[in-house]
Amino acid sequence: MRVSEQQRDLTPLAPLGLGRLRSGPVRSQRPLYVDLLPPCNAGCPAGENIQAWLALEKDGDHEAAWRQLTADNPFPAIHGRVCYHPCETACNRVDLDGAVSIHAVERFLGDLAIEHGWQFEPPATRTGRRVLVIGSGPSGLSAAYHLARLGHEVVVRDNGPEPGGMMRYGIPAYRLPRHVLDAEIARLVTLGVRFEQNHRVTDLEAERVEGDFDTVFVAVGAHLSKRVDIPNMDAKRVLDAVTFLRGVETGEQEALSGTVAVYGGGNTAMDAARVARRVGADESVIVYRRTREQMPAHEEEADDAEAEGIRINWLRTIKDMGERDLTVEVQELDEHGRPHGTGIYEMLAADTVILALGQESDTAFLRGVAGVEFDADVVQVHPSTLMTGAPGVFAGGDAVPSQRTVTIGVGHGKRAARSIDAWLRSDEFVKAPRHDIIHSDRLNLWYFGDHDQRQQPELDPVERVKAFEEVVAGLSEQEARFEAGRCLSCGNCFECDGCFGSCPEDAIIKLGKGLRYEFNYAKCTGCGTCYRQCPVHAIEMVAESEFESEGAPVPVADAVERG
Missing domain, CATH: 3.50.50.60 (FAD/NAD(P)-binding domain)
Structure with missing residues (x-):
């Protein structure tokens, strides 16, 4: 007898009395728990596992968070102050309500470690090398x-x-x-x-x-500071930025007065201009031959300098030095964005010139x-x-x-x-493999809601130029934990119970705090409900054919014991 196509596709019924369902769907895909690379980790030049130590800090385990952090970077109290945190630029929370203030939490942990005297664990063995x-x-x-x-x-x-x-x-x-x-x-x-x-x-x-x-x-x-020849340059009036900053640190630099002009547009130029105010200059100005968008200094460095009253002269270059002033030429950009002179000159008062043209x-x-x-x-x-x-x-x-x-x-x-x-050890160096970076378009951001970033207080600009007191303060313990809690745990399960609660087949097993979950594939129908609801994309659906060792997929319902 000829079998129809419809009959051919039906799953054969199991004999009665076996305690199994007699028919059911054929699973074509199954869910898998995955661990993807969060963009903060990928963006950290020091290679920190940022997501991991934020999770520990969120739970209030400060020392464990510090030890996780210092497994990669031994200086969190330093980095929490001076790193330009590219991790935050990469943070997926930018697309919700603002990046997690990772550097502020890092500073909190670093300062807490100093306060409590935490030390690094010594090596278990010595190599003798x-x-x-x-x-x-x-x-x-x-x-x-x-x-x-x-x-x-x-x-x-x-x-x-x-x-x-x-x-x-x-x-x-x-x-x-x-x-x-x-x-x-x-x-x-x-x-x-x-x-x-x-x-x-x-x-x-x-x-x-x-x-x-x-x-x-x-x-x-x-x-070693780079130098530039300026006509009529008097060595007594010209300092290089590296020597100047070093002299201030060692106490060898004499106090300044009048107007100080800093030539350059990098971070060192911004520091030199701000320090000049703190060692006596009545006014600091910066001369830079390109635009603000082209400056090598980080944006926040220029913002801080301007907040302290430092004027930045964009598209200007020094052409000559008078006794107490400078001749600067106005620049303009060509079609390739390169500056060139316009033949238009201006006079700029300057009692001292600090060269910050690179090292x-x-x-x-x-x-x-x-x-x-x-x-x-x-x-x-x-x-x-x-x-x-x-x-x-x-x-x-x-x-x-x-x-x-x-x-x-x-x-x-x-x-x-x-x-x-x-x-x-005469071993071959093995470069760590690159992992799939998870971006915000693969997250369910609606799950998290809006929680604004905690802000670090700063000294008033009028007061801070009078001394070298630290400008930016740290977060409190409560603020640090709140900020750590803003982490979205991108691409990695944080045990929200969403999959556990949404599974219509009761196919997810909760393993206990810190142990996450596992799938009971004998019950799972591959419906994808867990995958669709996961807020952090810690579950992916994979074709069943990738797991088959032999034959066709097992009919899910026939495989589930019911008696």
Whole structure:
């Protein structure tokens, strides 16, 4: 007898008396719990698992949150103040009511750790291998921390009187108080890192042999200021920004007076102009040859400078210096956005000029090392391992091609430490795989509602230019937990019970706090209700064919025991 197409598609009935349903749908897809990469994690140059430590802080487990954070970045009290938080720019909550104030929560945890004296756990074993780190700025300190945690003996040599590099001698105290910097570095000493300050390295090979070092990480900062020739320039009236900021920190810089003109448009220029006001200048002005949109300084740096009364002269370049004034030429942009002179000149009062035109790294001591290659002042390294052309010599931070920020330097230090550890153990360095980044278009933002960001209080601009007191204050414990609670947990289950409550087949098993859930596929029909309601896209529907080991999909209802 001929079987119709309709009859052919019917699932065969099970014999009576077996305690099973006798018919049911054929599942074509099944739900899977997934862990996707949140954009904050992906955007962090230091490689922090931001979502994980925010979740711990939300639960009020401050020390666990701090330890999760410092597994990747040893300096949360520093980064909570000076990092430009690209994680917040990437935050999916921007599309709802404003980014999570990640840096503020990070600062809270860092300050709390200092208050309570929390220390890093020492390594379980020691390897007996010795590593020389040259430079005690953010990249060198980060590498020293991670290498020490891995059990290696670390010696940091630096030509400055105190460790910290540009964090100490370039970032003003009103942004990074020195007691905070000192406390974060002190933990490294307790961990076993040895610091040798006022030590200038001139012969790398000699240092390596005499100290019996197995490998070297070069993390020298960009301390050499770029110069420019200006007609009639009087050296007594002209300072370079790096030397000026360093002199203020060490107490060697004399007080200023009158009008100070800062030439440049980067973060260092903004700092120099703000510091000039604090050391006596009646007025600070900035001269920059491009537009605000083109300036290398971060937007908030320019905002803070202007809030303190500093005038920024956009599209201007210095052409000549008089006894107490400057001749500046007005610029305009061509069709490619490049500035050029217009032949229109203006006079600008200036008793002192500070040049902030960029810095170069002092890498001259590497010039004679076989295999090390350069591009101008920076060292060429393998993009993944950060090893130079010389075996066992690694470099990072300002010494290599990259943006020059504290957070990028810290990220380089962590990456270099892992590469150095693999090299010392004769293991192949394996780069972490990239994961699927979850964006807001895959979230159910309606679930969360509006909760505005907690704001950090700031000193009044009129008062803050009088001294170096910290400008921005931190969050309270309640505010920090509230802010951590604003995290959307993008792409990762946070146990909201939405799937558990919405499943029409009772196919989801709740495993207990912190253990999430699992699917009972014997009951699941693949309807996708759990997937559609999940607010954070922690569930995906996958074709059943990807799980079949043999034959056709099992009819779901026939597989479920009922008796």
